[in-house]
Amino acid sequence: MTLPAGARAAGGPGLGALAARRSAIAGRWLALTLESYPAPTARLLARESDPFRNPVGHTLRQALSGLAEELIGTMDPGRVTALLDSVVRVRAVQAMSAGEAVGFVFLARQALREELGSGGGLPAADGLGVLEARVDEMALSAFDLFMRCREQIHAIRAGEARGRTALLDRIREREGRSGGGPAGMDRGASP
Amino acid sequence: MAEEAPAPAELAKVDYRPPARDWREPAVDFRRGTYCYGAAPKNLQYLGLPNPRPWQPHDADWKLPPDWKQTILAGMKDRLERFRSFRLFMDICVRCGACADKCHFYLGTGDPKNMPVLRAELMRSVYRRYFTLPGRLLGRLGGGRELTEDVLKEWFYYYHQCTECRRCSVFCPFGIDTAEVTMMGRELLTLVGCNINWILEPAANCYRTGNHLGIQPHAFKDSVDFAVDELEEMTGIRVEAPINKKGAEILYVIPSAETFGTPHYYTLLGTLLLFHAIGLDYTLSAYASEGGNFGLFTSHEVMKRLNAKIYAEARRLGVKWILGGECGHMWRVVHQYMDTMNGPADFLEEPVSPVTGTRFAQARSTKMVHICEFTADLIREGKLRVDPRRNDHWVATFHDSCNPARAMGLLEEPRFVLRSVCQRFHEMPESTIRERTFCCGSGSGLGTDENFEMRMRGGFPRANAVRHVRDRFGVNLVACICAIDKATLPPLLEYWVPGMNVAGVHELVGNALVVEGEKARTQDLRGQPLASPEAPAGA
Numbered sequence: 001m002t003l004p005a006g007a008r009a010a011g012g013p014g015l016g017a018l019a020a021r022r023s024a025i026a027g028r029w030l031a032l033t034l035e036s037y038p039a040p041t042a043r044l045l046a047r048e049s050d051p052f053r054n055p056v057g058h059t060l061r062q063a064l065s066g067l068a069e070e071l072i073g074t075m076d077p078g079r080v081t082a083l084l085d086s087v088v089r090v091r092a093v094q095a096m097s098a099g100e101a102v103g104f105v106f107l108a109r110q111a112l113r114e115e116l117g118s119g120g121g122l123p124a125a126d127g128l129g130v131l132e133a134r135v136d137e138m139a140l141s142a143f144d145l146f147m148r149c150r151e152q153i154h155a156i157r158a159g160e161a162r163g164r165t166a167l168l169d170r171i172r173e174r175e176g177r178s179g180g181g182p183a184g185m186d187r188g189a190s191p
Numbered sequence: 192m193a194e195e196a197p198a199p200a201e202l203a204k205v206d207y208r209p210p211a212r213d214w215r216e217p218a219v220d221f222r223r224g225t226y227c228y229g230a231a232p233k234n235l236q237y238l239g240l241p242n243p244r245p246w247q248p249h250d251a252d253w254k255l256p257p258d259w260k261q262t263i264l265a266g267m268k269d270r271l272e273r274f275r276s277f278r279l280f281m282d283i284c285v286r287c288g289a290c291a292d293k294c295h296f297y298l299g300t301g302d303p304k305n306m307p308v309l310r311a312e313l314m315r316s317v318y319r320r321y322f323t324l325p326g327r328l329l330g331r332l333g334g335g336r337e338l339t340e341d342v343l344k345e346w347f348y349y350y351h352q353c354t355e356c357r358r359c360s361v362f363c364p365f366g367i368d369t370a371e372v373t374m375m376g377r378e379l380l381t382l383v384g385c386n387i388n389w390i391l392e393p394a395a396n397c398y399r400t401g402n403h404l405g406i407q408p409h410a411f412k413d414s415v416d417f418a419v420d421e422l423e424e425m426t427g428i429r430v431e432a433p434i435n436k437k438g439a440e441i442l443y444v445i446p447s448a449e450t451f452g453t454p455h456y457y458t459l460l461g462t463l464l465l466f467h468a469i470g471l472d473y474t475l476s477a478y479a480s481e482g483g484n485f486g487l488f489t490s491h492e493v494m495k496r497l498n499a500k501i502y503a504e505a506r507r508l509g510v511k512w513i514l515g516g517e518c519g520h521m522w523r524v525v526h527q528y529m530d531t532m533n534g535p536a537d538f539l540e541e542p543v544s545p546v547t548g549t550r551f552a553q554a555r556s557t558k559m560v561h562i563c564e565f566t567a568d569l570i571r572e573g574k575l576r577v578d579p580r581r582n583d584h585w586v587a588t589f590h591d592s593c594n595p596a597r598a599m600g601l602l603e604e605p606r607f608v609l610r611s612v613c614q615r616f617h618e619m620p621e622s623t624i625r626e627r628t629f630c631c632g633s634g635s636g637l638g639t640d641e642n643f644e645m646r647m648r649g650g651f652p653r654a655n656a657v658r659h660v661r662d663r664f665g666v667n668l669v670a671c672i673c674a675i676d677k678a679t680l681p682p683l684l685e686y687w688v689p690g691m692n693v694a695g696v697h698e699l700v701g702n703a704l705v706v707e708g709e710k711a712r713t714q715d716l717r718g719q720p721l722a723s724p725e726a727p728a729g730a
Contacts, residue, residue: 037301038212038301040291040303040306041297041301041302048292050622052622052655052656052659054292055652055655056298056651059655089686093647093686094300094301094648095220095222095300095302149686152686153224153647156682157640157643157682164678165404165451166452167417167451167452167453167456168451171414171417174417175413
C-alpha cells in the first residue's frame, strides 16, 4: 500500500494544533464504532474500564486512542499496524461482514469532522486532506489485516483437524516399519 | 416518471448500527463457523436416541417429528417435576443482571442473547407461557413466548453457545446454575433428535468401546506401550503400565486423549514416570479408558450410562479405590452427580495413599481422588525428589479448568504442585482465575473445527489474560488440567497469543522428577532441550 504524497509528512499543515484534541477525536471515534454493536453491548463496552472484565471494549478504547494519535502524529507504520490488528483480529471473528469489520476506520473521518467542526479548529484544507488520506491508508491496511486473520483462521482450522490424532499416526508409522525402533518424535535431535 | 437518483452524499450514508430487535424474535442466522453440525443418524441409533435422520442446522427443514411440540412440552413438564432445581431456576431469577457481563461468550460475541440471564430467558419465556398462570392467560403480556420451530432453532443455537462453565453462577446472588438451564435445553433438544455430532459421536464411541475415539483394547494397549518405549528412550527407565490387572490397589482413569493427542500425551508420560518412582500398585483399564463423559452434554441418562463403566471396571478389577487424571468434566460428573446416579460406591474403600498414609476424606463417598490431590500430598510429605531447574525453559501460568476449579474446588493443589516443580510461575489477573476463571471457549462438546469462529469469540477473555502475563512476565506456557483445554487452547492461543505453549501439570512433574536409575536428562518430555542440560552420571 503506497501512501498518497504528503500524507506521511510528520505533523502536516495545521496538524500540530490538533494534539490537544486527540482525546476528544478518539472518544468520538470510539462512540461511533460502538454503535456497530447492539445497544446493551455498546453500553457495556463503553462503561467498563477493566481490561479483563471488558476485553473487547478495552481493546477498542486502547487501539482507537493510539490510532488517533498516529493520525495526527507521525503515522508510524509498525504502531499503526499493531493497533489496527488488535481491533481487526476481534472483528474478524465477530458476526460482521468484511465491510463492517473494517468499516470502523472510515468512522474516523466522521469523528474528525464532528470534533474539529464543532470546536472551530478545522485545519486548513491541506491539513484535512492529509488526515483523510491517512484514514484511507489505515482502511486499506485494515483490509489487509482482515484478510490475514481470515486466512489464519482457515490455516489453524485445517491444522487442528490434522493434528488431533497425530500421535496415532506416529504409532501406526512405527508399527509399519520393518524391524525398526520407535519412530522419531518431533523433538529435534535424539537424546 | 423515473425516480430521482440519490445524490452522491446520500449514497455515502452507511448506517453501521445493527437494527433494533426485540429479543423475543427468535429467528437465527446460522452463519458457517459459528455452530456445530447435526449428529449423524448412526450415533443417535447407537445410543437409542429419538429421531435419527440426516439433517444440518443450516437446513430450512430440520425434519422434526410431527408431534415435536408436544414432546418438548411433555419433556419440560416431566423435568420440572423431577428436578426441583430446574423449577427453581425457572422461577426465582429477578433479572438483576449480575451474571450479564460474566459470560465469556457474551464478552466475546457481544450478542445480548449470550447474557446468561437472557439465554435462560429463552427457555423461561416458554416455561411461563405453558406452565404459569399469568403466561397461560396473558401470553406475551405475561412474559410468555409461544414454542415455535424458530424458538427451537434458537435454543439449539444458543444452548450450544454455552460451555456449561458455570462462571455466571459464581456471581448469581440466588445461586442459579445457568449451566443446568443449558443442560435442560440440550436434554429437551435431544428428545426431538437435535444433537450435535461432535458430542454424540464421542458419546456413542464411549458406549461401545469405552473412549471417545472408539479405540479398541488392543489399540489402547499399543498406545500405552508406545509411551513406555518412548519414556525409556528419554529417561533410560522402563516403566510398567499395567492394563486390566486384576487385584491392583488402584484403578487409574485418564482422558483417552493422553493416548493419542498432543500435548496430552506428555502428561501421560509424566504420570507413568511418577507411578514408577513411587512404586504404585495400579492398573489402567482398556474399557474405562476415558474419563471424559459427553453424556453430561447430552442428557442425565446418557451421562449415567457413561459414568457407570468406571465403577463397573473398578468392581471387575477388584481395586480398592480410583485415581483420576487430568480430565475436566469427568470431575464435575464424579463430584456432583455420580453419587446419586451410580453411587454410593460402597464396594470400594475410602482412598488412602499407599505412599504417605494420607486419608482422602473428601473422596469418602465417590472413592475417587484427583491426581493433583495425590501428587500434592506426595510432595508435601517429602516423598518425591524433584529438580525444578529442569523446567527452567518454561515461564508458566496456570489456567484453572472450569470443572475442576468451579465444580470441585480444586484450586490450590495444582498450584502447589506447579510451584514445586517449576521455578518461574506467574498468575494471571485475579478476576480471571480460580472460581472466576474464564473458560477456554470450547468446552461442553463445542471444540470442533466447524465452530471455530465461535470458539475464538468465546475464548477471547481467556486469551486476553494470557496475553497480559506474556507481555508482563514473559510467560510462554499455559499449564492446565483438562483434556479439552489441552486440545483447544493451542489453536485459540495461536490466533490470539502466537507462540504460547500448553501443557499438563504432570508433564512438568515428569520433567522435574528425579528417578533412581535414570540417565542424565538433556531434553524435556516433549524432546525440547533443557535450559541447562545435565552432565551424564559419573562425568
